[in-house]
Amino acid sequence: MASTAANDRDSPKDGDMPPVMTARKTGWRSIQIRQLDQQSDTKQGKKEPASPKAEENKEQPNQDTQQEEVKNEPSHEEKEQEEDVANNNTTGENNELSMVLSALRGTVAAAKDDNNEKKAHVEMLQEPESPRPSRNARADQIIAAAEAARDKAEHKGYQHMHHQPAEIHIPEPEEAVDVDSEPTTPVPAQFSPQEETTNDKHPDHQPHQQVHIELPADKNMADYITPPTPGTPPATNPMYSEELQDQPLEEEPSSSSPSTSSPTNEENKKGYQPNTLNPREQEQADETMLKGIHAFFSNSFSEAEASFKSQANDDPLYALGLGTMAFIKALSTSDGDNTEDAIAQLTSTYQFATGQIDAASAKKALKDTVSLYITNLMGSNTTGLPTNTAPLPQEARDKKPEFILNGALRAHVVRSECCLLMAMLHLHQETVVGYLKAGLNLRRAYSSYSLVWQEYKRMGQEFNTYMDKNTISAIQFGIGSVHLLLSSLPPKILKIISAFGWKADKHLGFALLKLCMDGQRIRSPLAAMMLLSYYVTLMSYCPQVLTREMLQPAIEILLEAQKTFPNSALFLYFAGRISRLSRNIPLSQQSFLYTYKVSQGASWAESTMGRLATHEMAFNCVVDLDWASAALRAVELQGQYGSPAFNKYFYGTCMEMLGNRSEAILAFAETTTLLGTKKTQIEQFVARRIAFFEKSGYQDMDFFLPGFEICYLWNLFPCMQKNELEECLEQVETTLNIIYKREKKEYQVRMLELVPDIPPPNYYDHRAILLLIKANILNCLGCSSDAIAHLNWIVDHKDRITYSKWIMPYTYWESGIVSWYLGDLKRARHLWETALTYSSYDFEYKLAIQLNLAINHAIEIGVPETPTKSRLKGQTTFGRKRLPLSKSNSMHEATAVVQG
Numbered sequence: 037m038a039s040t041a042a043n044d045r046d047s048p049k050d051g052d053m054p055p056v057m058t059a060r061k062t063g064w065r066s067i068q069i070r071q072l073d074q075q076s077d078t079k080q081g082k083k084e085p086a087s088p089k090a091e092e093n094k095e096q097p098n099q100d101t102q103q104e105e106v107k108n109e110p111s112h113e114e115k116e117q118e119e120d121v122a123n124n125n126t127t128g129e130n131n132e133l134s135m136v137l138s139a140l141r142g143t144v145a146a147a148k149d150d151n152n153e154k155k156a157h158v159e160m161l162q163e164p165e166s167p168r169p170s171r172n173a174r175a176d177q178i179i180a181a182a183e184a185a186r187d188k189a190e191h192k193g194y195q196h197m198h199h200q201p202a203e204i205h206i207p208e209p210e211e212a213v214d215v216d217s218e219p220t221t222p223v224p225a226q227f228s229p230q231e232e233t234t235n236d237k238h239p240d241h242q243p244h245q246q247v248h249i250e251l252p253a254d255k256n257m258a259d260y261i262t263p264p265t266p267g268t269p270p271a272t273n274p275m276y277s278e279e280l281q282d283q284p285l286e287e288e289p290s291s292s293s294p295s296t297s298s299p300t301n302e303e304n305k306k307g308y309q310p311n312t313l314n315p316r317e318q319e320q321a322d323e324t325m326l327k328g329i330h331a332f333f334s335n336s337f338s339e340a341e342a343s344f345k346s347q348a349n350d351d352p353l354y355a356l357g358l359g360t361m362a363f364i365k366a367l368s369t370s371d372g373d374n375t376e377d378a379i380a381q382l383t384s385t386y387q388f389a390t391g392q393i394d395a396a397s398a399k400k401a402l403k404d405t406v407s408l409y410i411t412n413l414m415g416s417n418t419t420g421l422p423t424n425t426a427p428l429p430q431e432a433r434d435k436k437p438e439f440i441l442n443g444a445l446r447a448h449v450v451r452s453e454c455c456l457l458m459a460m461l462h463l464h465q466e467t468v469v470g471y472l473k474a475g476l477n478l479r480r481a482y483s484s485y486s487l488v489w490q491e492y493k494r495m496g497q498e499f500n501t502y503m504d505k506n507t508i509s510a511i512q513f514g515i516g517s518v519h520l521l522l523s524s525l526p527p528k529i530l531k532i533i534s535a536f537g538w539k540a541d542k543h544l545g546f547a548l549l550k551l552c553m554d555g556q557r558i559r560s561p562l563a564a565m566m567l568l569s570y571y572v573t574l575m576s577y578c579p580q581v582l583t584r585e586m587l588q589p590a591i592e593i594l595l596e597a598q599k600t601f602p603n604s605a606l607f608l609y610f611a612g613r614i615s616r617l618s619r620n621i622p623l624s625q626q627s628f629l630y631t632y633k634v635s636q637g638a639s640w641a642e643s644t645m646g647r648l649a650t651h652e653m654a655f656n657c658v659v660d661l662d663w664a665s666a667a668l669r670a671v672e673l674q675g676q677y678g679s680p681a682f683n684k685y686f687y688g689t690c691m692e693m694l695g696n697r698s699e700a701i702l703a704f705a706e707t708t709t710l711l712g713t714k715k716t717q718i719e720q721f722v723a724r725r726i727a728f729f730e731k732s733g734y735q736d737m738d739f740f741l742p743g744f745e746i747c748y749l750w751n752l753f754p755c756m757q758k759n760e761l762e763e764c765l766e767q768v769e770t771t772l773n774i775i776y777k778r779e780k781k782e783y784q785v786r787m788l789e790l791v792p793d794i795p796p797p798n799y800y801d802h803r804a805i806l807l808l809i810k811a812n813i814l815n816c817l818g819c820s821s822d823a824i825a826h827l828n829w830i831v832d833h834k835d836r837i838t839y840s841k842w843i844m845p846y847t848y849w850e851s852g853i854v855s856w857y858l859g860d861l862k863r864a865r866h867l868w869e870t871a872l873t874y875s876s877y878d879f880e881y882k883l884a885i886q887l888n889l890a891i892n893h894a895i896e897i898g899v900p901e902t903p904t905k906s907r908l909k910g911q912t913t914f915g916r917k918r919l920p921l922s923k924s925n926s927m928h929e930a931t932a933v934v935q936g
Contacts, residue, residue, distance in 0.1 A: 324343055385454050553596065768813065842883075
């Protein structure tokens, strides 16, 4: 019945159709034409035009004209950029990452020039309109020059080197990046909230200066840092204990996992031999592992896998290499089966390393265990690492002191890294049980890291004599990752994890990971990936507040990674994410296309990086409001990547935004059949939204903009340009007018008919969502003051918003952004802290992370806390003598009246 009614609603002519439906219908015609063209091409034996080359050709309109303009009137900086690109390409190599970074640096430099011009001409602030898909004239000029140089090189006969690794001249970061330039930001070009809030409105707030920890590479780290101080590890919250009773730790690989994925089979578990190689012999033996890591990050995935498998049954570090590949695949695909396979692989490696440790009898001494426990209990340590271990005196060193064997320390680090990677996988699941398991794995990981750190500190400056460089690099990677990971989690999640009783130090994490990255050892590219993941994730969660500060360091990490891996698909992916956050969608699309291209032909990469790039290109299409292309990408990803339920829902939202409501309703109906029993945060949101649509039998779909809801919850509006934002704002206004007309019509019925059968209009949820989206768009356009009335309406009617519980906490989040942009930083922090008081709503943990990041940033720049007013409970005498509670008699009352 619902589908029949929906079809009847689609039947009216365009003249009778609401304006928003007319606009959506026009978009649906375009996708129908594209599908017909693809069918005709398929019949003629042509390939689907979704190839990277075809996509590149689609992004090249007006580039000849732009190239002529660059040649006619080039500036000094543009000449340098063109010379760099030309020199890179005339060497006969095709370096995609270098070209992307050159354009990205141009975007950053252009943002600085734009800001300087706007400061000098405040009265003439108006963003020039540029033809789509151009987002930045300077970036387009650089891309045009790069493509011209590439085409010139191809004509000279270099196209046959397409699949060879690139070796080109890479400029030094000091020359490539202007230190004085400010990174671009997703807020509108004519509006700079960070400058205004920190300089103009509140001069007493000092600009935030990053705390950097400098660690020399050739010295013992323990002599320069005091690892943070642990208190007593908190007990597990009893309210979550029942959920963990039937969820044991991964001590044994899952029986459902294939035995071939485990490097240590049952016959290998009968006995483990200790690793007796000295540090220099171990470094020489690890050269094969180092070559495998370089092959993996140079897109030679099959070669890397073969290198890891060659000694996976003999060395736990090689087994960890296979586990790391499975870990990256699980995170990239968000597939449950891949996650189980990765956990099984890492669990097997964990057991392998444990067996090697037991064979060497390398366990923590009872004295050190008791000492560390007392230190934790007294709360005199802040990191959980041993601090009472003194370096050996000279006499003891002359007697050749006994330390735990390097092979056993190496096995401890491998075991810790397995637990660390499993903890990240559980955190990625975004469930309460996942958070509990993550905490248990982090605790196990830090226990072994603590033992290795204790030995490392005892060695003093002779650590190179007793420990190989790869193990030292592993300590830096592991401890740095734990601190960086825990520092980004909100208290709401840390309470569930209950892993440690101390506060993580993110500056220590930065220092250790940077030291690991600069060491050029086995974990160096993984450290670069960890830092990039940190920056990109935090900017994606909180783009309005953090992008200005974090964009430049992320680009510098990419520049460092480019020196060693100039064509890596993994780093190209991060370049695409950073380009989108800098609002350069053509450059982002180009990066993902390169990622897709280099991943083709390799089974591991094609199913991992290729589909991940396709997923990101779908979101780029949404940012460009190209719903037809986004729908085609969703169809391509169905059953291949991510959650099948979300992919189908995403396809349905694209169909609704295009005006094909019948197809959208069918997609929503099919989505409910794809939802499993254990739902992630995204799947829970999808299930509730579809249930809300079904309440009216899909009769109220004119009041929804589901595509814009995704844009809001995924923070895509800050990535849009002004033209797209204004188009979205117009569509939101049109939908709000439709709701107003419906309410007016229903109220007219109540004025003419006595006790009508229909209930009074109740579209508070519908209007609140649209007003929240409108407020976000106004913030992105730099019109934050115009959003105040809309957010106040939501707060004033919060008692009537009964179904979509996520609206209120997000309203306080958006209100904090308005206050932040208007310069009232104290009010912004207070509103964000108010949002943290809400619970049991969709995307609760996602918003908790978002709020925690913004609040911590406010604390770092010196924003004071708003004191909470203590509410009076019952009656009070305000300190005066309490009166009797019994009623006075009439005589006393009469006397009081006379005396009165």
